Amino acid sequence: MSAPEKFSIETEKLNLWYDDFQALMNVSVKMKDGLITGLIGPSGCGKTTLLRCFNRVNERYGNVTTTGQIKILGKNIYDPDVSLPEMRKAVGMVFQRPNPLPISVYENIMFGLRIHSERASLKKSAADEIVEKSLTEVFLWDDLKDKLKKKATALQLEQQQKLCIARLLPLKPQVILMDEPCSSLDAESTRAIEEMMLNLAGRYTMVIVTHNMAQARRVSDECLFMLMGEVIEHSRTQSLFLTPRDSRTADYIEGRYG
């Protein structure tokens, strides 16, 4: 316990309503820098909603009201001087269903950079290097190095999902949010994605929503259990699973909720 711990994501008394349905209630969490935080809880408890708060993309989904504070890297993202594109550069998101863009693998990787830079400022050689580096990070380079021109939507699901993660990397994100990234993949692909996540751990703060208890135990450092829009328990993964403090957490991890 030398240096004071840094938190990449902090929320304080975060409340969120869809129209008049309250989906998040007084959520106050702190997620440590460089760790993988697992987000677990039954369907509909607000995991996706919480995740989407972290890059303010919720505002694009219907009539949403938010109160409370969200700090990313110490900065309140509701401050008036926050630019959403700049913030989303730092906070990337991966979805339940892989959603590569219907363009080539190469252009998928470059899409983010192209959006954030003047047209002329990207040199071809630099771009090639970025693509190679990003694909290598997610263990895709060997598979795809000869298929960079291939349409990304034609890849296998596992490759698509890895590509969706690789696509974030050129923007040098600090935080990567993953919403059930493995739920449409088979066991082997799930393994591969987890391995890739562990490879990225430490350099990026990751939040992963999962339905799969075993996965939460395998990959996450800390775990957060939610129920009906509330955070019930947040502790080190091991202690959450071995010695849950709340009886509701215990019920859930033993499979007594759906």
Add this chain to the structure above:
Amino acid sequence: MKGQVVATNESNPASLGANPGLSSTPGYGSRDLFTETPFVRKKKRTEYLVEAIFFLMTLLMVVPLIFIVCYLFYRAAPALSIDFLFSAPTSGMRGGGIWPALLGTLYLVILSLLVSAPIGVLAAVYLNEYARDNWLTRIINLAVVNLAGVPSIVHALFGVGAFVLFARMGRSILAASLTLAIMTLPVIIAATKEALSAVPMAFREACWNVGASRWQTIRGIVLPNSISGILTGIILQVSRAAGETAPIMFTGAVFYKAISEGDIFAYGLFDQCMALSMHLFTISTQVPNVPEAIPYATAVVLLGTVLLVNMLAIVFRVYLRSRKKW
């Protein structure tokens, strides 16, 4: 509790066969295993029947169409020639060609599209990608849908009131084109919106989450993936604009107009013009003793013109595709 249920299932696998509607499968090694039951035979018969009916309906649609086109060409043959295309009608529409009408239709269709296609597509992009869901956009959407169903004669009257009289364009190519544009606009908007909303939401989400602005999302992903549908919507309106008589009859098209033959710049914006659809109407109903082949030949040319403009749109689409990202 759970264990018990599993146990009963294992000891009595036939328990599912208790379903009264389901005949039981013959046992292991039986000769009847997996053979047709009477029910399956009935299902198969229905299947054949249904397929036959659907095929018949397709024929019913296609055969008359082919028949019409062949019949048109057959009756038109005596009059069709290059000369017919590029010369003016003579002897009170009873001879000569249709150049002024052909050129007039091209002017009307192309001018009206130049107005309605950009406005329609951009308006649809706004409505689908930018507009928030509030009462104003709902009213606009409702208006678009209803306007698409307004009969062309009503547009014609509007054209007379708004363009010919109020805007003092007089009966002219400009007024007629604008009337056609007003007529095709709602359908272009509706078709474009349809094409845009067919682009999966996941693509847009992917863009937002790397910080793309709405315009970057539209430009980079949404438009390239909907351009085919959008162009199809526009193409259908070409045929409509070329074929309608009512909207141009009161706003700019005339019975006869002499222009220099073969000159594609023969009309000015404020001239009146002839048009194929109206020409066809007049020579088949208003002028006695027209040689039989001429109306048919005119119809063939009208058909050809529509196909030609459609080809242009298709070429445009291929061109967009051939560029790297689209």
